[in-house]
Amino acid sequence: MPSALPEGDLAPTDGTLPPQALAEFGSRPFGFYVHVPFCRVRCGYCDFNTYTAEELGGGVSRSSYADQAVAEVRLARRVLGEVDVPVQTVFLGGGTPTLLAPEDLGRMLAAIDDGFGLAPDAEVTTEANPDSVDADSLARLREAGFTRISFGMQSAVPHVLEVLDRTHDPARVPVVVEAARAAGFDQISLDLIYGTPGESAEDWSTTLDAALACAPDHVSAYSLIVEDGTALARRVRRGELPMPDDDDLADKYVQADERFAAAGLGWYEVSNWARDDAARCRHNIGYWQGADWWGIGPGAHSHVGGVRWWNVKHPTAYAARLADGSSPAHAREVLDAGTRDVERVLLEVRLREGIAVDLLARGLETAAVLAPLVADGLVEDRADRIVLTRRGRLLADGVVRSLLP
Numbered sequence: 001m002p003s004a005l006p007e008g009d010l011a012p013t014d015g016t017l018p019p020q021a022l023a024e025f026g027s028r029p030f031g032f033y034v035h036v037p038f039c040r041v042r043c044g045y046c047d048f049n050t051y052t053a054e055e056l057g058g059g060v061s062r063s064s065y066a067d068q069a070v071a072e073v074r075l076a077r078r079v080l081g082e083v084d085v086p087v088q089t090v091f092l093g094g095g096t097p098t099l100l101a102p103e104d105l106g107r108m109l110a111a112i113d114d115g116f117g118l119a120p121d122a123e124v125t126t127e128a129n130p131d132s133v134d135a136d137s138l139a140r141l142r143e144a145g146f147t148r149i150s151f152g153m154q155s156a157v158p159h160v161l162e163v164l165d166r167t168h169d170p171a172r173v174p175v176v177v178e179a180a181r182a183a184g185f186d187q188i189s190l191d192l193i194y195g196t197p198g199e200s201a202e203d204w205s206t207t208l209d210a211a212l213a214c215a216p217d218h219v220s221a222y223s224l225i226v227e228d229g230t231a232l233a234r235r236v237r238r239g240e241l242p243m244p245d246d247d248d249l250a251d252k253y254v255q256a257d258e259r260f261a262a263a264g265l266g267w268y269e270v271s272n273w274a275r276d277d278a279a280r281c282r283h284n285i286g287y288w289q290g291a292d293w294w295g296i297g298p299g300a301h302s303h304v305g306g307v308r309w310w311n312v313k314h315p316t317a318y319a320a321r322l323a324d325g326s327s328p329a330h331a332r333e334v335l336d337a338g339t340r341d342v343e344r345v346l347l348e349v350r351l352r353e354g355i356a357v358d359l360l361a362r363g364l365e366t367a368a369v370l371a372p373l374v375a376d377g378l379v380e381d382r383a384d385r386i387v388l389t390r391r392g393r394l395l396a397d398g399v400v401r402s403l404l405p
Helices: 019-024 062-080 102-115 135-144 158-163 172-183 201-213 231-237 246-262 282-288 315-323 337-348 366-375 390-394 396-403
Strands: 030-036 087-094 118-128 148-154 187-194 218-223 266-269 272-274 292-296 301-304 307-311 329-334 379-381 385-388
Touching: 019 301, 030 062, 030 102, 030 282, 062 102, 062 292, 062 315, 087 102, 087 282, 102 118, 102 135, 118 187, 118 282, 135 172, 148 172, 148 201, 158 201, 172 187, 172 201, 187 201, 187 246, 201 246, 218 246, 246 266, 246 390, 266 282, 282 292, 282 337, 337 396, 366 379, 366 396, 385 390, 385 396, 390 396
Parallel strands: 030 087, 030 292, 087 118, 118 148, 148 187, 187 218
Antiparallel strands: 218 272, 266 272, 292 301, 301 307, 307 329, 379 385
C-alpha cells in the first residue's frame, strides 16, 4: 500500500459507482483487501502507508480500528447493491495486522462474511511479523477463520535485518512457522528481501537455507527498492549505504529460483513460488488477472468493473469520513478499454502461464516483436501464449515495453 496517492477525479461522497461498473460486478472473482496501517516501528525501506503510535494523532487508535473497517464493509454492501457475489479471497496487509487482537481481525472477517458471504473454499490471509504472534494468538486467528498466513521474514542474517530496521530475532521465524502449522493453517508463506546493502552472497544463501528449512508452502522474494522519502533513501543519499547493484540482484534472483525449484517450489509469478497450484496466493492472482476487489482502510485501493478508486490517506481523515456517514474514497479513475488491455499485458505476462497472443494490442506486429524476444532467450513462443524464460523474468519490464504499442 504505497504512501503516495495518485491523481484522479474526486470520488462522490456516498461512494456511488457508475452503472457500467455495477453491471460488470459479479462477472469476475471478488475479494477484499483490508489495510491495517499500524506498526511498532517504521522500517527504513518501507514506503507503505503505515503509522507508529507516535505518528497517528487524535481520533485514531488500534482499539477502534476494527469498528471503522466494519463500517466500510457495510458501506461496500450498500454501494454494490444486492447482487450475490461470494467473496473468494480476503487479504489483511499493512502495516502489521497482527498488532490488533485476533478477535478484532476476526470481527472484520465476520463483517465481510455477514455482508457478502465467504465462498466455501475462501482463501483468508493475514500478514504477520514473527514477533507479533505466538502460539495462542495463531490458534485464535485460525479459529476466527484465517486459513493462510504470510510471515515477514525478510532475512535470516542479523546485520541485514538491522540495515532494514527489522526488529525481530531471526530465530523466531521457525518457531512461529511451527506454531502456525500446529494451529491448522492451510498455507504458510514467507516473505524475503534480497539485495540489502551489505548483504553478501553467503548472507543470501544463509537466508535461503533458513527459509527452506521451515518447509513453507509459499515464498515471495523481492529485490530491495530504495524508495524516495524513506530513511533508507536518505542514508543512500548521504553516502552511508550503497545503492543495490543490478548484477548482484540478478545473481541472487537466479540463486533463489534454483534453490526453490530444487526444494519443490515452482515459480508462478516473477517474485512468487509455491509448493503446488493449491498453495498459490489466489488473492494476488486476482490482482494480476484483473479481478474485482474492495480495499478497506486508509489509502487502500479498490477496483470494480473498470473503476479504480483509493481512500483518503491518513487514519484520522479515514475515521472522520466514516463517522459522518461518508465514503472514505478520495479519488477515482474510470479505465477505458485501451488502458485495461495495457494493464492486462503489464500484469499477466508476469505469470507462469504467460499471456495469450490475442490479448496484445491490435496493430502490433506480433511476429516481428516476438522474433527478437525469442532469439534473445527472453520468452518462449508457445503458439498461442507468450511465457517468460528465467532470463525474461529478470528483464520483465523490458519485455513488457516490447509488447506494448
